[in-house]
Amino acid sequence: MKHSFSLAAQCLIFSSLGLAQPPAPAGRGGRGFPPPQPPSYEVRADRTVVFRLRAPDATSVKLNGDFLAAPPPVEGAPPAPAVAEMTKGDDGFWTVTVGPLRPAVYNYTFTVNGVRAIDPTNPMVKLGDRSSESMFEVPADKPAVYDIQPVPHGTVHIDWYQSASLGVPRSMYVYTPPGYEQGKSKLPVLYLLHGSGDTEAGWVSVGRANLILDNLIAAGTAKPMIVVMPYGRPLAAVMLVPSAGRGPQNANDLFADDLLKDVIPNVEKLYRASAKPDDRAIAGLSMGGGQALQIGLAHLDTFHYIGAFSAAARGNPEEAFKDFFADPAAANRKLKLFYIACGKADGLFPGSQALSDALEKHQIKHQFAPSEEGHVWRNWRDYLASFAPQLFR
Amino acid sequence: MKHSFSLAAQCLIFSSLGLAQPPAPAGRGGRGFPPPQPPSYEVRADRTVVFRLRAPDATSVKLNGDFLAAPPPVEGAPPAPAVAEMTKGDDGFWTVTVGPLRPAVYNYTFTVNGVRAIDPTNPMVKLGDRSSESMFEVPADKPAVYDIQPVPHGTVHIDWYQSASLGVPRSMYVYTPPGYEQGKSKLPVLYLLHGSGDTEAGWVSVGRANLILDNLIAAGTAKPMIVVMPYGRPLAAVMLVPSAGRGPQNANDLFADDLLKDVIPNVEKLYRASAKPDDRAIAGLSMGGGQALQIGLAHLDTFHYIGAFSAAARGNPEEAFKDFFADPAAANRKLKLFYIACGKADGLFPGSQALSDALEKHQIKHQFAPSEEGHVWRNWRDYLASFAPQLFR
Numbered sequence: 001m002k003h004s005f006s007l008a009a010q011c012l013i014f015s016s017l018g019l020a021q022p023p024a025p026a027g028r029g030g031r032g033f034p035p036p037q038p039p040s041y042e043v044r045a046d047r048t049v050v051f052r053l054r055a056p057d058a059t060s061v062k063l064n065g066d067f068l069a070a071p072p073p074v075e076g077a078p079p080a081p082a083v084a085e086m087t088k089g090d091d092g093f094w095t096v097t098v099g100p101l102r103p104a105v106y107n108y109t110f111t112v113n114g115v116r117a118i119d120p121t122n123p124m125v126k127l128g129d130r131s132s133e134s135m136f137e138v139p140a141d142k143p144a145v146y147d148i149q150p151v152p153h154g155t156v157h158i159d160w161y162q163s164a165s166l167g168v169p170r171s172m173y174v175y176t177p178p179g180y181e182q183g184k185s186k187l188p189v190l191y192l193l194h195g196s197g198d199t200e201a202g203w204v205s206v207g208r209a210n211l212i213l214d215n216l217i218a219a220g221t222a223k224p225m226i227v228v229m230p231y232g233r234p235l236a237a238v239m240l241v242p243s244a245g246r247g248p249q250n251a252n253d254l255f256a257d258d259l260l261k262d263v264i265p266n267v268e269k270l271y272r273a274s275a276k277p278d279d280r281a282i283a284g285l286s287m288g289g290g291q292a293l294q295i296g297l298a299h300l301d302t303f304h305y306i307g308a309f310s311a312a313a314r315g316n317p318e319e320a321f322k323d324f325f326a327d328p329a330a331a332n333r334k335l336k337l338f339y340i341a342c343g344k345a346d347g348l349f350p351g352s353q354a355l356s357d358a359l360e361k362h363q364i365k366h367q368f369a370p371s372e373e374g375h376v377w378r379n380w381r382d383y384l385a386s387f388a389p390q391l392f393r
Numbered sequence: 394m395k396h397s398f399s400l401a402a403q404c405l406i407f408s409s410l411g412l413a414q415p416p417a418p419a420g421r422g423g424r425g426f427p428p429p430q431p432p433s434y435e436v437r438a439d440r441t442v443v444f445r446l447r448a449p450d451a452t453s454v455k456l457n458g459d460f461l462a463a464p465p466p467v468e469g470a471p472p473a474p475a476v477a478e479m480t481k482g483d484d485g486f487w488t489v490t491v492g493p494l495r496p497a498v499y500n501y502t503f504t505v506n507g508v509r510a511i512d513p514t515n516p517m518v519k520l521g522d523r524s525s526e527s528m529f530e531v532p533a534d535k536p537a538v539y540d541i542q543p544v545p546h547g548t549v550h551i552d553w554y555q556s557a558s559l560g561v562p563r564s565m566y567v568y569t570p571p572g573y574e575q576g577k578s579k580l581p582v583l584y585l586l587h588g589s590g591d592t593e594a595g596w597v598s599v600g601r602a603n604l605i606l607d608n609l610i611a612a613g614t615a616k617p618m619i620v621v622m623p624y625g626r627p628l629a630a631v632m633l634v635p636s637a638g639r640g641p642q643n644a645n646d647l648f649a650d651d652l653l654k655d656v657i658p659n660v661e662k663l664y665r666a667s668a669k670p671d672d673r674a675i676a677g678l679s680m681g682g683g684q685a686l687q688i689g690l691a692h693l694d695t696f697h698y699i700g701a702f703s704a705a706a707r708g709n710p711e712e713a714f715k716d717f718f719a720d721p722a723a724a725n726r727k728l729k730l731f732y733i734a735c736g737k738a739d740g741l742f743p744g745s746q747a748l749s750d751a752l753e754k755h756q757i758k759h760q761f762a763p764s765e766e767g768h769v770w771r772n773w774r775d776y777l778a779s780f781a782p783q784l785f786r
Contacts, residue, residue: 057453057507110508114450117510120524123592127520131513148562153553158597160546160607169541181663199516204551214553270574 040121041108041136047100049138051108053119056092058112063096065108066376083111103140104378105208107133126206126377128197135206145385146208151218152178156210161266165257166234172263173200174271175210177217177224186272188279188392189226191259191303192384193288196312200231206377212385221389226273230263232288256295260302278336281391283307285380286348293355297324300334305391307339309383310375313351317358328362337390338366341383345374433514434501434529440493442531444501446512449485451505456489458501459769476504496533497771498601500526519599519770521590528599538778539601544611545571549603554659558650559627565656566593567664568603570610570617579665581672581785582619584652584696585777586681589705593624599770605778614782619666623656625681649688653695671729674784676700678773679741686748690717693727698784700732702776703768706744710751721755730783731759734776738767 042050055061068082086094107126110117118125119134126133143149157174177187192209194202203209209227216222234254267273274280282303284292289311296306298321318325331338338359342352349370356368369386371379435443448454461475479487500519503510511518512527519526536542550567570580585602587595596602602620609615627647660666667673675696677685682704689699691714711718724731731752735745742763749761762779764772 053508055506055508059452059506060450061508112508112510113448113452113506115446115448115454115503115505115510116513117505117508118525120509123521123524125518125520125525127518128516131516132511132518132525148553150555150562153562156551158549158551158603160541162543169543169546210551 040119043136043138047103047138048097049099049101049136050095050097051086051110053086053094053110053112054092055088055094055112058088058094060111060113061086061088061094062111063098063108064111064116065098065106066374067101067106067108068098086110099138101138103138103144105135105137105146105206105381107135107377109133127199127201131197145215146212146381147215148211149215149218151214153214154178154180154210154217156204159266159270161262163258163262165261166254170231170258170262171200172231172267173204173229174267175204175213175227175229176271177213177226179224180226180272183272186274186279187224187226188281189228189267189271189273190281190283190305190388190391191228191230191264191292193232193282193284193291194229195284195286195288195380197286200229203227203229207381207384209384212381213388216385216388223392225388225392226267226271228263228267228273230259232284232291234258252291252294255291259291259295260299264302277301277304277334279392281305281307281337283309283339283384283387284311285309285383286375287312289313293321297321300324300330304334304336305339306335306337307383307387308341308352308355309380309387310342310346310348311340311352311355312348313355314348315351317351317355318362325358325362325364328364331362331364335365336393338364339369339383339387339390340366341369341371341379341386343371343373343375343379345372347375433512436529436531440496440531441490442492442494442529443488443490444479444503446479446487446503446505447485448481448487448505451481451487453504453506454479454481454487455504456491456501457504457509458491458499459767460494460499460501461491479503492531494531496531496537498528498530498539498599498774500528500770502526520592520594524590538608539605539774540608541604542608542611544607546607547571547573547603547610549597552659552663554655556651556655558654559647563624563651563655564593565624565660566597566622567660568597568606568620568622569664570606570619572617573619573665576665579667579672580617580619581674582621582660582664582666583674583676583698583781583784584621584623584656586625586675586677586684587622588677588679588681588773590679593622596620596622600774600777602777605774606781609778609781616785618781618785619660619664621656621660621666623652625677625684627651645684645687648684649691652688653692657695670694670697670727672785674698674700674730676702676732676777676780677704678702678776679768680705682706686714690714693717693723697727697729698732699728699730700776700780701734701745701748702773702780703735703739703741704733704745704748705741706748707741708744710744710748711755718751718755718757721757724757728758729786731757732762732776732780732783733759734762734764734772734779736764736766736768736772738765740768 051063063084068084070082071080084096086096088094118132122134124135126135154175154177160169160171163170192203217224232255234251268275280303282292282296289308293308296303340352342349359366444456456477461477463475464473477489479489481487511525515527517528519528547568547570553562553564556563585596610617625648627644661668673696675685675689682701683706686701689696733745735742752759
């Protein structure tokens with residue numbers, strides 16, 4: 001079964017229910033539906049994508065998306081965002097066509113007279129710590145590793161725990177693999193950290209980590225494992241509020257306490273989670289990649305697998321991780337896998353390159369996997385799909 | 394501990410971490426943070442709320458929210474939405490002050506030159522089936538039943554199942570009460586259905602059903618129970634896509650099959666869920682209230698508790714539920730609770746009133762609980778908090 005989100009697929013779904021086309025919507029709450037509109041985006045067979053926004057009263061509408069070409073950099077100025085101007089038609093719809101794009105899940109927003117807005121008619125939304133974006137998928141010819149497929153599915157749990165370190169209740173997402181409920185033995189655990197723009201929901205709602213693990217486990221390429229996704233900000237503990245995502249300067253230290261003293265003990269109490277370092281991995285993207293390095297490299301007796309995805313790692317790694325680099329033998333003895341991946345167009349690429357170079361210099365085993373593109377979510381789904389099969393071997 | 398989301402509370406959180414005020418944000422993905430801005434909303438001590446949106450290039454900005462007064466109805470025209478005009482300042486910020494508002498969680502959006510947009514800087518977003526809204530809370534003097542409190546917390550599970558009825562994989566949210574993992578006995582189950590604008594996540598992410606149950610169970614006013622929240626649309630099965638939320642005319646019949654033949658058997662296989670009709674309740678809001686009536690009243694041997702929250706019930710109930718009304722004795726023998734609640738300002742109120750009147754006429758026991766206000770989420774949190782304590786007694 002193919003799970004694409006194209007118009008063709010929608011028509012197939014309707015057809016399979018015996019309907020030639022979507023019928024008129026039913027009434028709602030006594031207030032009526034808005035009239036049907038053309039879809040806000042359309043992925044065409046050639047993988048170009050048409051965007052349409054109804055905005056008859058706007059005088060400027062732009063499309064934002066990391067799949068667009070960024071304007072050339074200007075010396076001394078911050079990088080300009082990647083935007084495409086949209087064109088207004090006589091019907092009040094603004095349109096633009098982009099691509100063709102490679103099969104992946106993409107994020108986008110509109111800017112209407114200077115204000116950034118998610119697509120008001122697309123329910124696939126990437127919720128963020130500070131802002132949200134709309135999402136769409138360009139389907140591949142066959143289902144991708146992040147697509148739902150007819151395989152056994154694990155369960156995602158949303159657990160609240162009281163963080164003694166931070167003095168607040170917090171929530172974490174925990175994936176258990178298919179068959180977990182029937183099993184008896186302890187399972188290895190991947191602690192998977194989100195980026196600065198996301199929340200504890202991000203690896204599931206945006207990254208589809210649960211579907212990726214389902215598919216890898218079904219294919220026999222990844223071992224069944226628990227995946228724990230905590231909230232990486234030591235503030236905004238209860239509910240997200242505006243600006244709450246901005247942490248103090250020592251945010252990563254506070255988060256390390258939360259992870260090591262609260263999250264892990266809670267997970268090992270609530271779940272059949274192995275406490276052996278050989279059965280523990282820590283990985284993260286961007287800010288979470290920086291946290292995975294900072295926490296992981298300082299706790300080689302806790303985690304024997306480390307993954308840094310487009311990690312927020314700057315400066316000289318030999319200084320940042322002084323103790324770690326002081327004992328290469330211990331590193332090589334303890335670490336089963338030290339995986340570093342980053343897009344070559346990512347502003348953080350030099351940090352990953354410098355880390356790999358320093359590891360090379362000190363003859364510390366690691367895997368450096370530069371990829372195409374920049375600081376984009378579609379890379380992180382791919383990195384997880386490369387990293388997870390190498391764990392707990 | 395008080396959990397409000399006001400500026401005062403944020404300052405308290407920062408203070409408790411030894412910071413006088415939020416520090417400057419750290420860098421992000423090599424691209425830098427946007428400069429700090431004043432919060433996009435501010436709940437003041439007098440429970441008025443100030444909204445601010447930076448939009449120097451916009452020529453019209455409005456605030457939308459169901460807490461605003463709707464304009465007077467115009468004969469023959471559809472009801473106009475409740476909006477407040479915002480005023481542009483020299484600094485490019487548009488502002489408006491509303492309220493005072495009673496303590497509750499509210500939804501809002503902005504309209505920028507005619508385009509509806511969530512608040513671009515507020516991470517509390519109500520994701521919808523067709524569109525999204527931003528949320529804010531006006532805190533009460535003490536934590537409300539929907540606020541997180543220092544009590545034991547249950548777990549929310551996101552489970553995927555293959556719907557044989559619909560031929561697609563679907564996901565459901567399942568709440569298990571605190572201590573579920575350690576227990577042995579079967580628990581009663583509330584099947585809780587969302588409204589037309591929401592998804593299977595709605596009762597948790599918007600309605601906070603999990604926190605409401607945590608608090609009621611901790612207070613000893615509700616029995617520990619499992620709460621199952623399926624997706625009420627028989628289409629858009631895999632991921633939400635634009636317009637996919639619009640179902641066929643027989644959507645409720647298709648959903649009834651999914652619920653009765655797939656959801657319930659799956660729940661009773663995966664969880665320690667009682668299969669006794671005395672241990673099963675079905676309730677829902679709006680569209681889901683209509684489904685709870687349609688499915689519940691036709692299956693008195695499956696569910697002995699029914700809740701209709703602002704239910705989408707129209708027309709003559711004696712015709713719509715002919716078989717049910719044909720046997721009042723069976724209804725009174727089987728139903729332990731038939732709860733009907735609706736806001737008196739709701740366009741659907743006449744439907745609930747007519748249902749209650751028909752039940753009265755046929756001498757069928759029921760509880761009719763009209764409330765203030767209209768078709769608003771804050772009513773449904775309250776209804777759940779009234780309904781759940783009466784279940785499984």
